[in-house]
Amino acid sequence: MANLLWLQGGACSGNTMSFLNAEEPSAVDLVTDFGINVLWHPSLGMELGDNLQKLLRACVSGEIALDIFAFEGTVVNAPDGTGDWNRFAGRPMKEWVRELANVAQFVVALGDCATWGGIPATAPNPTDSQGLQFLKRERGGFLGPDFTAKSGLPVINIPGCPAHPDWITQILVAVATGNAGEITLDEFQRPKTFFTSFTQTGCTRNMHFAYKVSAPEFGQRKGCLFYDLGCRGPMTHSPCNRILWNRQSSKTRAGMPCLGCTEPEFPFFDLEPGTVFKTQTVMGVPKDLPAGVDQAGYIKLTGAAKAAAPAWAEEDIFVV
Amino acid sequence: MVDETTTGASARSEYEDALRREIETKLRAGLDTEVEPRADTHERVQEIITRLRTSDGSLEVKLVIGGFTLEPIEHGGIEQACETCMYYLVHRKWCELPELDLPVEPQWSCRLWRI
């Protein structure tokens, strides 16, 4: 039996919604098949008011063993470092976060806000938000760069806006069943099993990427979304086209560019009209190139791919 | 039996060839197009696209605002030719940038070139 406590800071509840939609395994499977005891969760917890405070204090004191502390949302520090803009169970949430993280065997950050601050921490960051162990790309965050949970692992980051339901439940199961040793983390503390390949891996538009055929409009089945619509699939680490959403689709499969939401810089743009969903170019060359490709290589590759493109690549093979 | 699809396709190709020749003639005759400044930044691209969108959409206006030339333009160390442009359809020899939507030749160029 592993005790799981889930709290929510500066968040939209997206990761909670995601978690409740999980299928392999589902949130119910966690309890019935994998021995996870949900101590409290914002949408599932029964305790309120004094009873909740009592429960949280019991976790902090060690009276209740806290195996997994899952946190969704940013740590809010405003105003003036007090954290009063996000009070919970009688005190600033950030105080609970610090004390609970210090006693937990494992700390898991769910979604972009908890991992690196996400949208709330984007400049000018009015809530003075931080992720648990990162602020955007910078290591440190609220718990500091040297933090490790009692297990010896740093915060396990499961980014995404929101994180895919099954990334959440599969990591919770691995931790709860004593298989945390098999989770290797990348430089941003993301489980490598999910975040080594790219969103583009498994994308149905790869052949159009290869032959440089663009989809200039949303929702088209023909064409690659990288060239005009600013798709970040070639430089974003996520398994969105390997572990499909709702088990059947993904943004790119539906004709919507990847926004790069599993990377620390998300949301990337200054949100000026005309900059979102538009490939930004400098002298006609995309500003952000596929991971590992330099400008000279990209130009050579594109020229060769164009020259070699078969006639069918220019036609809409999906409407025949 | 007449294959209507083939007939339609060859009529289209004849029309496109004629239009391609008309463009070439206009450019050879010295049509003064806006070759510079090139569309180096997102803002500049938007500016040119907006002008194209709000124009009367005539052939000459597209060629002038687009900055068409009959040969590639070297800019920032990169040779900008339709042949390598993202909007160029190799087999149809066509520019599919919606605001231009014209027949072109691989060695032509315009200032909206992008790769």
Ligand code: SF4
């Ligand atoms: S946008 Fe590209 S293909 Fe179209 S005319 Fe300009 S250079 Fe040629």
